[in-house]
Amino acid sequence: MGGKGQVVAVVRHFGSTRDALSYLESLVASEKRVGRRRLLFRGERNLYPLKTTLDRASPDEKFGHHLILHDLVSHLFDYIESQVTVTDGGIYVRGKPLDILQEVETVQQTVGGGAARRYFAPVFQHYGWASYCLDVSYDPRVALFFASYNFAEDRFDKTGHGHVYCWDPDRLRQKAHFLWIVDLVHLCETLNTVLKVSPIRPERQSGASIILGYANWETPDPAYEALDEEKLHFTFDRADVEDLLHPKRYYFPDDELYHFLRTHEAHYTNYANRSFEADDVRLPVLSRHRQNYLKDIAELETCVELGVTPEVLLRYRIVAYRMWYFFWDIVWTVQKMQKRQTAPSE
Known part of the structure; x- marks a missing residue:
C-alpha cells in the first residue's frame, strides 16, 4: 500500500477466512510499520457505506448526540487538565510523561481547545456513544472478527462473505490534511494513568479511530473522499471463521x-x-x-x-x-x- 504510484481500491476475494488472514498478515509484515504509521483495518458484515454513527442518525438525533458528546468530552477533558502538569520538557500526570497529551497540547495551541477536546471523543465512540469517529484497528484479525460476528444474535455468521477495508495512514494524511487518526490504546493508557481504570476493550481490539465530519455538520467532510479513494477492499467466505477466531478474545463489552x-x-x-x-x-x-x-x-x-x-x-x-x-x-x-x-x- 505504501508503494509507488496511485493506490487502486481493488476488491479481492478469498475462499476462506484463513486465506484472508494469511494475506492480510503478510501485508502487515511486508509494510514493517511501527507506532501510528501501521496499516488500518475495518471489518463489516455487509457492504455498508463508510459512515460514522452520527452520519447515520436523523438531523434532530444527530444534533442531540453532538451536544451531549461535546459536554461529556469537555467534562472529562476538564478533569484531565486538572491533573496535568505542563513543563518545557513535556506533559506529566503525577510525574509520568504522557505523549498523547503532548499532541493534544499541540492541537490546542494550533487549532484551539475545542479541537483538542475532540481527541477524547473516540473513547466514548468506542464504548457505545454515537460520534463523528470511525472505529478501525491495527490488527487484521479484529477486522475479520467484526466482519463475521452477529452481535444481535451473539454468534458468528458463517454463511455469505464478510468485508474488510485496509488503509495506509500516511496516504490518508496526504490526501486529507486535517484527518486525525487516534491510537485508542495509547489514549486509554493516559486515561488509565489519570482515572485509575483499566481499558481492556481497546487493548484487545488494537483499537484506533478516524475522526471525521466535525468541521461542518451541513456538508460532507472531504476526508470521506480520501477514505473511499485509498481503501483496499477485501471479501472472504466466512465458513471457517469460528476455527480461527473466538469472540471472547475480541469482544469485551465490559471493563x-x-x-x-x-x-x-x-x-x-x-x-x-x-x-x-x-x-x-x-x-x-x-x-x-x-x-x-x-x-x-x-x-x-x-x-x-x-x-x-x-x-x-x-x-x-x-x-x-x-x-x-x-x-x-x-x-x-x-x-x-x-x-x-x-x-x-x-
Missing part, C-alpha cells in the same frame, strides 16, 4: 473504563434533567441512553449479588462518581496551593 464512562454519563444525565428545558433535543437522546444503561447493568450479576434494582445501583454509582470527583478536586486544590507556596517569588 473498568466502560463503567466509569457510563457513570460519568449518568451523572451528566442527572444534571441535564435538572438544567435543560423540557423541549431540549438532548433530553430524548439521554432518556434512551439511560434505558440502555439500566438494561446493561440489569444484565450484570452485580444487581443479583447486591439484591438491588438497576435504578438503585445507578444512583449508587452516581453518588460514588460524585464522591470520587469531589475527592480529586480537593487533592488538585491542595496541590495548587502547595505549588503557589513553594514557587519562588519574583
Whole structure:
C-alpha cells in the first residue's frame, strides 16, 4: 500500500477466512510499520457505506448526540487538565510523561481547545456513544472478527462473505490534511494513568479511530473522499471463521473504563434533567441512553449479588462518581496551593 504510484481500491476475494488472514498478515509484515504509521483495518458484515454513527442518525438525533458528546468530552477533558502538569520538557500526570497529551497540547495551541477536546471523543465512540469517529484497528484479525460476528444474535455468521477495508495512514494524511487518526490504546493508557481504570476493550481490539465530519455538520467532510479513494477492499467466505477466531478474545463489552464512562454519563444525565428545558433535543437522546444503561447493568450479576434494582445501583454509582470527583478536586486544590507556596517569588 505504501508503494509507488496511485493506490487502486481493488476488491479481492478469498475462499476462506484463513486465506484472508494469511494475506492480510503478510501485508502487515511486508509494510514493517511501527507506532501510528501501521496499516488500518475495518471489518463489516455487509457492504455498508463508510459512515460514522452520527452520519447515520436523523438531523434532530444527530444534533442531540453532538451536544451531549461535546459536554461529556469537555467534562472529562476538564478533569484531565486538572491533573496535568505542563513543563518545557513535556506533559506529566503525577510525574509520568504522557505523549498523547503532548499532541493534544499541540492541537490546542494550533487549532484551539475545542479541537483538542475532540481527541477524547473516540473513547466514548468506542464504548457505545454515537460520534463523528470511525472505529478501525491495527490488527487484521479484529477486522475479520467484526466482519463475521452477529452481535444481535451473539454468534458468528458463517454463511455469505464478510468485508474488510485496509488503509495506509500516511496516504490518508496526504490526501486529507486535517484527518486525525487516534491510537485508542495509547489514549486509554493516559486515561488509565489519570482515572485509575483499566481499558481492556481497546487493548484487545488494537483499537484506533478516524475522526471525521466535525468541521461542518451541513456538508460532507472531504476526508470521506480520501477514505473511499485509498481503501483496499477485501471479501472472504466466512465458513471457517469460528476455527480461527473466538469472540471472547475480541469482544469485551465490559471493563473498568466502560463503567466509569457510563457513570460519568449518568451523572451528566442527572444534571441535564435538572438544567435543560423540557423541549431540549438532548433530553430524548439521554432518556434512551439511560434505558440502555439500566438494561446493561440489569444484565450484570452485580444487581443479583447486591439484591438491588438497576435504578438503585445507578444512583449508587452516581453518588460514588460524585464522591470520587469531589475527592480529586480537593487533592488538585491542595496541590495548587502547595505549588503557589513553594514557587519562588519574583
